[in-house]
Each structure stands twice: as structure tokens, then as C-alpha cells.
Amino acid sequence: MKNEFKPRTDLAVEAKEMFVEKNPEKEHELDGIIIREFQEDDVKLTRVEIDEEGSKRVGKSPGEYITLESQKLRELQSNFLNQISTMMAKELSRLIQKHQIPADARCLIVGLGNEYITPDALGPRTMNKTYVNAHLFKLHPESVDEGFRPIAAFTPGVMGMTGIETSDMIFGVTKQSEPDFIIVVDALAARSINRVNATIQMSDTGIHPGSGVGNNRKEVSEATLNVPVFSIGIPTVVDAVTITSDTIDYMLKHFGREISEQDRASKALTPAGMSFGKRKQLKQEDLPDxxxxxxFMGVIGALGEEEKRQLIQEVLHPIGHNLMVTPKEVDEVIEELSKVIANGLNQGLHASINPKNAKDFL
Amino acid sequence: MKNEFKPRTDLAVEAKEMFVEKNPEKEHELDGIIIREFQEDDVKLTRVEIDEEGSKRVGKSPGEYITLESQKLRELQSNFLNQISTMMAKELSRLIQKHQIPADARCLIVGLGNEYITPDALGPRTMNKTYVNAHLFKLHPESVDEGFRPIAAFTPGVMGMTGIETSDMIFGVTKQSEPDFIIVVDALAARSINRVNATIQMSDTGIHPGSGVGNNRKEVSEATLNVPVFSIGIPTVVDAVTITSDTIDYMLKHFGREISEQDRASKALTPAGMSFGKRKQLKQEDLPDxxxxxxFMGVIGALGEEEKRQLIQEVLHPIGHNLMVTPKEVDEVIEELSKVIANGLNQGLHASINPKNAKDFL
Amino acid sequence: MKNEFKPRTDLAVEAKEMFVEKNPEKEHELDGIIIREFQEDDVKLTRVEIDEEGSKRVGKSPGEYITLESQKLRELQSNFLNQISTMMAKELSRLIQKHQIPADARCLIVGLGNEYITPDALGPRTMNKTYVNAHLFKLHPESVDEGFRPIAAFTPGVMGMTGIETSDMIFGVTKQSEPDFIIVVDALAARSINRVNATIQMSDTGIHPGSGVGNNRKEVSEATLNVPVFSIGIPTVVDAVTITSDTIDYMLKHFGREISEQDRASKALTPAGMSFGKRKQLKQEDLPDxxxxxxFMGVIGALGEEEKRQLIQEVLHPIGHNLMVTPKEVDEVIEELSKVIANGLNQGLHASINPKNAKDFL
Amino acid sequence: MKNEFKPRTDLAVEAKEMFVEKNPEKEHELDGIIIREFQEDDVKLTRVEIDEEGSKRVGKSPGEYITLESQKLRELQSNFLNQISTMMAKELSRLIQKHQIPADARCLIVGLGNEYITPDALGPRTMNKTYVNAHLFKLHPESVDEGFRPIAAFTPGVMGMTGIETSDMIFGVTKQSEPDFIIVVDALAARSINRVNATIQMSDTGIHPGSGVGNNRKEVSEATLNVPVFSIGIPTVVDAVTITSDTIDYMLKHFGREISEQDRASKALTPAGMSFGKRKQLKQEDLPDxxxxxxFMGVIGALGEEEKRQLIQEVLHPIGHNLMVTPKEVDEVIEELSKVIANGLNQGLHASINPKNAKDFL
Structure with a gap:
């Protein structure tokens, strides 16, 4: 059976949003998809579970998808970064236990991406910062304390530099080193401005490069590797289509909000638009009819999300301006976010690493 | 007298466009501004001369502004990069001669920007690649061949890292080293998508950080340094407001083009939209009435350029999404474009460096 | 009056050793030189005070020279690095107070050396890690807490890359920014193997590049800048002459030790050479007659230190093998040692930075 | 049968020298070892062929060992670097043909070493600069011109960072990507000062980490991988033992030369020691009786090479001063030497890459 909808996004949350938007009448029919949302301080945690049926609907592999979202992530303040690392670690730990992976099971971490293109270097940089000890278990087992599991890590590079498909590199090293489970770390493309450098996504479904193209042998998953494959990623780039499309949405919501506030203002004494120092947020319900x-936006304003994106794509692509961009602070961002993931991996994988001693293992 | 219009752009070409747009009835009145355009292969060369009167109109200092524009610059192919370096060198050489600077005058090159933020590192990287020989003139004059002038170079860093204002660093080093003229190199912010990494701008007007704020003592120019100050820059970053605003324009032109092509198609046998392999270009005349x-775009479609930008700014700023971004290939871009400028400087400053021996001096 | 002896060393301790060696009969005559030694855990602290008379004897400028020496520095363990930073801070603080510099006096830190030659990059890397706040005092004085003084910092680069003499860069920036005192940080050449990456030297005498050559205008000191100039350095490179000369000495001491241990062994029951796990140290008294x-070493063994070095130099230089080398772990060494100095500077310069909050300012 | 002598050197030339030194009476018995030397301009080319019998004598695997030696390599001048790349390419090409590897056979290049320790990064840096095209053969065969073979490349990292033994990484990727032959590139330790950064060694015997330790499964060779394995390396580090031992030898030869020159001087009018501008070279025949x-050097002077090294080792090791060092210009050295090898690989592997177009493939 064919997928009803092919997503262009790495994020399950977005895939679901796209599905609902295209099929608004089915919003309550999403039986195969369970979504739970939690708010902890400045971080929104979302767990999406997709079963076989849901998978057919939204075109994402069945499994669990977790996102930790916070605009504060962009500020790169060390206290908050430590805090979100610990939250990530808890979710990772829960996911590992859900798969009944024992505490001494051996893990292989794979840092995907091109080390020499900074916004794509999240995987390799994370690998360099993660605590690696598999060789100690083998060569100096007496030096390993309680509460640690064997961790190996490698960076397969990218095909343009190695001549070898990334999946083949992973297959080869996995067969030789025989880990019990695998975690792949990668920089992602965002499908909305507000997720760039502001969202950590995890899943237990592996990675499916060029998914939808029908090329299963490049899939890096339990199906191809016979061990559980988890993935962790942060969107670090976004294209001009997304920026424009999102901004048009924000403008429409901005107008919608203004109209409804004027209505209320005429009925009350509270001045419109007072925000009392908090950053303003535009929401789905602000979108006008x-x-x-x-x-406000002519025929463009009436288009659905996907139609709008497609139209912008058709305009920008032929003139060569659908740039894939990254915020200009990319050097510091990748340095700090790779530390966040490495810290989260260390705490999530070893019982003996916790927020107090975490910095000793970075 | 107050400027009629305060530009937000580093590019004189853009300042003039903005002026014309706001004052379309004055398009032919721009007496104080002379614009000459040339096309050489894939490069568009524009020379803008602004006198005192023109300066008041467009809010840019009087002087000459030169741009070399080409979408091919983004492809980073070495043959083309060498070619545009040589074109830049010719213009630089002409500009130096226009100021009657002799062939043996001493030059100080200043690489502005933050070396540790890649899209901002164009200046420091250029400095590292430029041929520097002032110390040879002083210590080993016998080793200096004919056709070279003394070049010194330095990077003042950024205030956040030095605690000292960049202009003070330049003043101090200039007073001590007493150059006959100065060239500052910097990464710029673009005010249109199609100029990002695709335009080299030169001028003989120095730099005016925070110009319009009335803070003259930070100006780095002949007025403050008593020697001619040239500037060379490439726009490497762009904000979300510009991306959205430009894309809306492209969409409007796209619709305009489609309408007029349909009209023509109904009158002729030539199929509409045939492009025969060349990249499509949308032009000003494609903009519909x-x-x-x-x-197509409601009230937004009817706004002028500046009104539209201001509106987008008002929507994006409060929600924290007016990101300043750079194309994701930023590492290679800065590496190659700094080489382009260093190569252009070498050829433009020394009679004995030419396209044939240029690579020996990089 | 001419110096009795021209040292080839940046370290005052070594200059004194060289003097005593050449003039053993004067060992007790060093009236103008006061040396105090302290041992704290694994660190040996030496303070050498040289007055005008002593200066003439050993060829070092009058002033105080402080060394913190420890082989443990090479192990780059974070606890020890933090500890030695704090010891450095105390000595720096004492030195500043000795010169009656008030707590709010403005400091300019100068990071000497070539950022692109790793073993020479100690100065620039230190500057990047030091807490800089002079601009905050100027632009946002309300944001500055109690217990901080204004710090500015810059890297003058090296003449081969700037075309400008380093001292001129420092003079220019000093005149413009008008600090109350200056600290220069630099990588040094060691004159003994055991000081490489294992010694922090401080002084209040400024720096005298090419000292002895009679070129006073390049001196960076209170004499040329009218404000106190402190220097901080770590020897990171050593030449083959030094390695060979030191090793020959170690071999002689090794033989001397063996002979005397055999003598004692024949008189006692204690087995010779028992070291009980501590790293062996060869001392001056081990040197045999x-x-x-x-x-053991023929005529070489009978040579004095300087004669021996000169002979080795005469052999290695003409065949091109007097390499200047650095330990192969140079990348990590410079990263960590620049952090040690930055940390020491932060704590030594600001009353409100202490071991507990130090890492927040790195 | 046990090896008669276990070498501590990666260089076959040195292994042979060590054997002859220990067994001077057997110098002419080296039946299983054929050595041919050639001089071309400033480069000395040595080809050593070792058969099974010779292998037993000198403890190196049977096969061919090629060295290109030149002190000029250290000067890093681009013309000479290009020239030695081409010489390396010819030898590599000859070696490949000797093994009857066809022109379209697939090659896997393995860049050994730690990318983050500069003197050890020769392998990874070479890989980054080598022309890689295996993916083009697979995905865009129409884009591949005549005269190219498929090249893949990867960097296995080091065990301390991956937790996986390097040999296992290579086995895994080799099994998956199935190359027809393999080339490993690595930075080596030199056993004499004059080879540091001045010698390129190639062989067809693979690599044998910890050879002599009897650990065959870590061997990366035709025996373990079933395809020919070539190795290319440059010594970039040297230890203090070697520096001292070599310098003592140079001193002895220096004295020997002086004595014999005095003898001759007394018989002739030619002044002793005239060198006419050429760099002096000390030779084996300068060593006195x-x-x-x-x-001149006491009992030390009478020791054989290995005894002397062992003695120095015994002195330096316990006091922690047998530093492994690299020339201080290591950053530029590794940058340029990795380009030399990449250039040599490109020309040696592809019929269509030659000195004229070589730079287009770097």
C-alpha cells in the first residue's frame, strides 16, 4: 500500500501537522498516532507514537518520535544547555529501556554529516565530545567502574569525500564491531523557522535517507542491521521557501490577532497588544478566516501550506535563489549543540554519569 | 541639511534603487548621481559616482561606488574566481590612480570582522592571504623587486573580544605605522537575496559604522585619518525580512511574467515559458500593475518596498524570528572569496603582479 | 658598562644558573640577586629579584621574575590546571600590588605570537579566552558589578604577516587606548628539556625582543610605554642543541648516581636504586667529578655547560639539523595552557573572580 | 624461526643499517636483500627488495620498500613539492604494475592517524585532498572520463576516540566496499633526525602495527585482507633519544672529519673546511676509529648504535624526558606534505592525471 502522503520533513510532529492540514476532516481519525505533550520550564516535550496504521497515514516509520523544543536553546547559555541535556538523557534512557536493552549492552554511536561544512558537522563534533570506552572494556577491563556500558563511535564521512555510501560504511563497521544497539546523530533540515537550532528530536526508527524514493538498502534501521537503531538530530539549516512560507503565515496570524484584539479593545479598557515583557507568540488560532x-494576501493567502510552499519553490528554484541557510552564529551553535547531545548521550547511556559529574566526561 | 532618506544598505546601488522607488517621479532628476553599467561575460560592473548634492539625496557619502555582480561567483569555480579577481584589481587600480596615489605609496590593509564567526571572517581571512611586504622594504630593501609597493596589514578584531572600539584600533595603528592610504575589507549584510555571496563592492569613501546615527568619531575615512580610505566588501549574510520581501517580489514578477506570456502566446506560435537551458531571470518590468x-498578494502586494520590509520586520522581530542567516556552504565560501579579494588586492596594488604570476603571491 | 654575560634564555632562573656555572667562584657574591624558593604540593615557586647591580651581572633587566614549575603541568589534568591557575593569580596579584596599581586601574593584555603556528599561538589563544570588559565600562557601566577592573586585549600578530613590527603595533594601540598597565603573554623557547610545557614565568620587566642586540626601541617596557609592563610566558619549544646537551648532563648524573649508590650499597643492606614508585629525579649533586x-664522556664530559652547547651548535647548525621542536601533543597543550593563563589572569586581575566562579569567565 | 633482530623502525633502509651495524661481518652476506640507489636532482631514491630469506635477517616483511629522501622537502617550496609528488607517483605506478593490478582496478585509500593531533594528522589530511570518484563510477558513470580508476577513501580514526581497533575499522569497510587494492597513508616516527619531514616511504607490504609483538590479527596486509596493501608514510615525529644519539654521532664524525682534514691540510695548500656555499654533509666515513x-666521548663513544640508544633511553625514560617531538612549523608541514602525497596518489593512480593538470584535482 502506498503512503497517503509523502513528507518532506525529518520531524514526526511536522509530518502530522502536514497531514492534518491536508486532511482537516481527519484530524480526529488519527487512531494510529498518539501524541503526548509536556511543558517543563521553558522546554516543550512531545512524544509521538506511530503504529503501523498511523505509519501509512503520515508516511513516517512506525515507532516513537520525541522532540524537546525551546527557543531558549538558541541563547546558548550553559545552565540551560546542561538542563536540556539532562532532559534529553532521561528520554533516551527511557527509550532504551522500552526496547529492553540491558544496562551492559554495547552501543555504537555514528556521527553523520560533513565535518568540513559547519552546519552539517553536528554528528562528527558530537562524536568527538562523547565519552568512548569500548576499548577499555576489551583491553583494560579492570579500569572500568560500575555503571558504565561499552561505547564505540565513528564518523562515516559523506559520499562526496569517501566515494562510499554512508550506509555501506555503517554496515561494514557494524558487522565488524557487533554492537547491541546503534545511535546515529545528525544535523537536520528544518521545515519551520522556529525549529532551527531550537529542537532536539529523537526516535527509535533509525534513519531513512531519501525515504520515499523506494531505496530501502540505504536505510539504517533495525530492519537492515538487526539491532535497534536510535536517531538524534537537531535542525540546523532551513531553506528560503520555508522562511518565506512561515513568514507569510506569521503575517496572516499577525493580522488576525490585530483584528481580534481591536474587536476586544472596543469592548474593554485593556489596551490591545500589551505584552508585559514576555516575547510575543503567534498561534494557530490567530490565523484569520x-x-x-x-x-491581506490575495490568492496566496488562501493557499494551503503545501500549495504555498510548492508555489514559492516554483518561483525561487528556476532563478537559483532557494538558498539553504543557517544562522550566522553557526560556529558557536554547532560547538555548543554538539556538547548538549554528547552530554545527553553520556548521561543517558551510563548509570554512573549524572548532572553532577557530567562535565568530567565531556 | 538632513538626508532625505536614510538607507539601511551598505551598497550604493541599492541606496539609489531605494531612493527611486520612494521617489519615482525623481528618477530622472538624480543630477548628483552618475551611474555607468558594463557587462563583461557573466559579470555586471556598475560604477556609481555621488557628488555632494547626490549624497544629500541618497544618504551615502560622496565618492565612487563600484560593484561587480555575478551569480557565477557562488559556484566557486577557480577559473571564474581568478577572472573576477583580475576585474576587481583593474577597478581598484583605477580608483587608486584617480586619487593620484603614486606607485610607491605605502598601503595599510585592515581586515575587519570576527575571525571566529565564519560569515564575518572575510576581512581577517583576506588579510592572511594578501601579500605583505612592508617589513622587507624596511629591513631588506635589497630583496624587493621593481613594481612592488610596501603593504602592511592587520586585523583589529571586534569590540566584544578586544574591549576596544575597532575605529580606535585602526586610529592607533595608523598613527604609528603612517601609511599613505588604507584599504578596509569587510563582510557585509545584503539587502537582497541575489547579492549574497554574489557581489563585490568597492568604494573610496571609507566606512561609516552605524552611519546615520550621527557618530562621526567612529568613521574610518579620509576625514578622520587624513589619508584616502578605500573599502572592499562582499555581502555574506542576509536577514529573514529580506528573504521574505524579495521572495514576495519574485512571486509578483512571476505572476506578471505568466500573464504577459499568456497574452503573447495567444498571439503567436512560440510556446510560452521556453527558456532553452538558460537560468530564468525575473526583471523589474515583469512586475504587474x-x-x-x-x-495575487492582497494589501501586501500593493505596498512599496520599504513599507513591505517594515511590516515584515514588525511581524518577525517580536517573535524572535528575524534570523540573520548565511548559506550553509559558508566555510568554503569564505575560504574562496577571501582568496578572490586577496588576489584582487595583490594584482591591483603591485604593477608586477598579474594574472600569470598571481598564484605565487597567495 | 657592558654586561658580563649575555644570556640566551628568557628565564631569569636559568640566567642565574648560567652565571654561576661560568663563575662558580662568585656563587656567594650575587649581592644584587635575591632568590626565594617555595614548594607547594607539586609546584615549585621561585621568586628572583634583580637590582641594578645584579642586572649588570646576569644581563637581565632589574625587576622581579617568578616561575611556577611542575612536571605535572604536562599531564593536562583539569584539577591540577585549575590549581596552578590560582597560584599564578596570587603571584600576579601580588606583583600588581607591589607596583601600587589600584584595583580599578585599566589593563591591556597583549597576546604575542603567530596564531597559525600552534606552538607559538599561546598568546593569541590566551587572549581569546580571557574575560574582556573594557567596552562594558564605557558603554554599559551600569552592567558592571563590583570587583572588576576594565580589561582590554589584542593580538598584534607577527611582522611576517603584518609587515609592521610588533612593538609598533603595541605602541599604537597603547597610545590610543591608554591603559594604566600592560600584560604581555607569549610562548617562549626553553633552555632545558624539563621546562618545556612545565613552567609558567612572570615578570614585571616587560619584554626585550632581541635583547643584547642593542635595539632599545623595540623594547616593550615601562621605559618605552610609561606604564608598568608585566609579562607571562610558558616555554613551548626547545632546540636539538638543548635536548642533546641536557641529555648528556642527565647521562653524566646517571653515572654519578650509579657510582655513589654502588659505594653506599657496599656499606649497607639497602638495595641500590630502589625508588618506591616515585618518578626518579637526577640532581646537581649527582654530577660526578x-x-x-x-x-664516561671523554672531552665532552669535561666541558662547561656553555662550551658544550656551543660545540653541539657548531656541529648541528652547518648540517641543518638544529631543529626547533615541540612535543607532539602541541594542539592540546596550547589549548589547555592558554586556558591556564587566561584563568590565572581573570582571577589575578579581578577581586570578584575566584576559584569557585572562575570557569564562568573562561 | 625467530627473527635475528627486531627493528624499532618503520623504515626498511634503517632496518638494514641497523642489521649491518650489529653484524658488520655479514655486510656482504645480505643475499636476500637487494638495494638500489638513484640520485635525481636533490632527491635520493632507494629501492629495497627483501625476499623471504632477507625478511628473516632484518625482521621486515618481504616486499619492496621505496624511499624518496631530500632535505629540500623541509623547505616546503611549491616547485620542489610538485616535483617530488611526480617522482612519488612514478614509483607508486611502477609498484602497482609490478603487482599486475589493472588500470581500472578499484582502490581504497585509508588515512590513518589522529586528525586532532597535527603531527599525526598526515593520513586524514591526505585523504581530504585526494581525488575521490568511486561514487561517480556507480551513480554517474557517464560523467567519468577515460584514464581514471575508481577511488574511495576513509579515515578510521584512532582507538582512543572510536573505541574500535583501527584494523577492525579497516576490515569492516574493506569487506563492505570490496576494493581491488588498498593504500594506507600514515605519519611515522623517525629513527634519525635527518629523516624527519624529509623522507617519503612506500612499500607493498601493508602495515604491521606493534610488529614483533606477535599480534597478527591487527596486521593490515594482503594476508589479512586478500588484496594487495600498499603503504605510504612520512616521518613527522622523533624522540629525544634519537635526537641525542644522532647528535653524538654527528659530533664524532665532526671530530673525525676535523682530524682527517688537519692531516691533509698539513700535506697540501688547500685550506681545510672550505665548503664553497654548499651545506656541509657528515658521512659514515667521517666516523673516527x-x-x-x-x-672525545669516553665509553659512550665506543658504544654501538643500539647500545647507545638503549643507554640514553634508560637515562631519559625514568625521569620523564624522552619527549616525542615535532618541528615547530608542524601546521604548515602537515598541510603541505599531505598535499604532496595526495598529488602523488592522484598522478600515480590515474593515467589521465599528470604534472600539467595535477593541481585541478587537489
């Missing part, structure tokens, strides 16, 4: 959208 | 713009 | 030295 | 050696 179609007539208003048409008034 | 206001009614059409309103039909 | 001249006859023994000649027996 | 044992009595003279004892006179």
Missing part, C-alpha cells in the same frame, strides 16, 4: 486572508 | 499585485 | 665525567 | 671516539 479565508476572506481576511485573501484581503 | 497594482490591481494584479493586489489580486 | 671531572675524571669520572671524562671516563 | 674507536680510540678517537673514546678520547
Amino acid at each position: 479565508e476572506d481576511t486572508r485573501k484581503k | 497594482e490591481d494584479t499585485r493586489k489580486k | 671531572e675524571d669520572t665525567r671524562k671516563k | 674507536e680510540d678517537t671516539r673514546k678520547k
